[in-house]
Every structure is written in C-alpha cells, then in structure tokens.
Amino acid sequence: MNSLLRVRTAYGRLLTLCGWIAGAVTFAVMCLTLANVISRYALSHPIAGSLELTEGALPLIIFLSLALTQFHGGHIRVTLLTDHFPPAAARLALVIALLAGALLFAWATWAGWVTAEKSFAIGEMERGSIRFPIWPIKFAVCFGMALLTIQFLIDAACAAIGMELQGPEPETLE
Numbered sequence: 282m283n284s285l286l287r288v289r290t291a292y293g294r295l296l297t298l299c300g301w302i303a304g305a306v307t308f309a310v311m312c313l314t315l316a317n318v319i320s321r322y323a324l325s326h327p328i329a330g331s332l333e334l335t336e337g338a339l340p341l342i343i344f345l346s347l348a349l350t351q352f353h354g355g356h357i358r359v360t361l362l363t364d365h366f367p368p369a370a371a372r373l374a375l376v377i378a379l380l381a382g383a384l385l386f387a388w389a390t391w392a393g394w395v396t397a398e399k400s401f402a403i404g405e406m407e408r409g410s411i412r413f414p415i416w417p418i419k420f421a422v423c424f425g426m427a428l429l430t431i432q433f434l435i436d437a438a439c440a441a442i443g444m445e446l447q448g449p450e451p452e453t454l455e
Contacts, residue, residue, distance in 0.1 A: 285435075285438055285439060285442065285444075286439075286444070288435065289352075289435050289439060292352075292431065292432070292435060293349075293352050295428075296348050296349040296352050296428060296432065297349060299345040299346065299348070299349060299425070299428065300345070300346050300349040302341075302345055303341065303342050303343075303345040303346040303349075306338050306341050306342050306345075307338075307342050309338070310334075310335050310338045310339075310342070313328070313331050313334060313335065314331065314335065316328060316331075317331040329410045329411055330409065330410050330411030332409065332410075333407050333409040333410065333411055333413070334411075334413075336407075337407065337413065337415070337418050340418050340421065340422050341418065341421050343425075344421065344422045344424070344425025344426060345421065345424075345425050345428075346425075347425055347426075347428070347429045348425065348428035348429040348431070348432040351429060351432045351433065351436065352432055362374075363375070372440060372441075372443065375440045376437050376440045376441050379433050379434075379436050379437035379440060380433070380434075380437050382429075382433040383430050383433035383434045383437065386426050386427075386429045386430040386433060387430045389426050390423050390426040390427045390430055393419065393422055393423040393426060394420075394423045396419060397416055397419035397420045397422075397423055400415055400416040400419050401416040401419075401420075404416075
C-alpha cells in the first residue's frame, strides 16, 4: 500500500507540472486576448493570428489538466445508486467505473495518436491569418489522454485495496 501511495504521489507531481503548464498557457491566452482587444479598439489594428493561437491553446489547457482534476477527485461523480450499496459492492462498482474510464481513454489515446501521426505525416497546418503546424497540438492531446488513462488505472488500484480517492493523499477506508 505504501508503494502505491508513493507512485500516486510521484505521478501527482508530474500532473501538477502539467497543470502549471496549462495555467501558464491560460495566462498567455488571457494576455494575448487583452492585447488584441486593446490593439483592435485603441489602434484599429488587431493582432494577426490571435484567434488561431487561442484556438490552438484551448486543447492544451483542457487536456493537460484533465488528469490533474482526476487526481484531486474534481470530476463529477454520480453516486445515486452506489450510496445505497454495501461498502464492498460500492468499492467494486468504483473500481469497475475507473477501469472503464481507463479503457475508454486508452482507446481515445490510441485513436488520437493515429490522427496525430497522420497530421504529422502530411504536415497539417493551421490556415488563417498565420500558419503553424497542428500536429504538436494533436500529440499534446494524446499525451493528456494518456495521463488520464494512467491516473484512472492508479485510482482503480487504490480503490481496489480500499484507499479513499478524495485528493493527493488518499486515506485507507475502514
């Protein structure tokens, strides 16, 4: 149990780093949007490519923080039925749900990887007022989904041995 807790804590540090990166990208998008608004209305000259850069940043913001949200127990959980289950059955249902989430996001990671590889192979570019490659964003989305897959697996293992999954420091269920 201690080794699983150490793995979860160490993995949480990686997820926190990804969260900081997502936060920095969010701040950069806010600064770009502010500069674009000021430039557009004060100088009558918008910043070229601000829309395209903002669109490209949104997947990074979302997918680099998904696994961190799962790590902290921040995703919505519907417990209408499992609240009425005996503790062992509720834990089993949680483990099954976490494994189903891992399976779903593993598939999405694989499918996204295939799409990102094709994008890289053809040199897919954003077409707009500026041009930039799209494939790095697609690979970042795959990376974020892979992180979430791993977090689901870690959480499933923690739940299977009876650890509470409410934050970075899980507690043992009695």
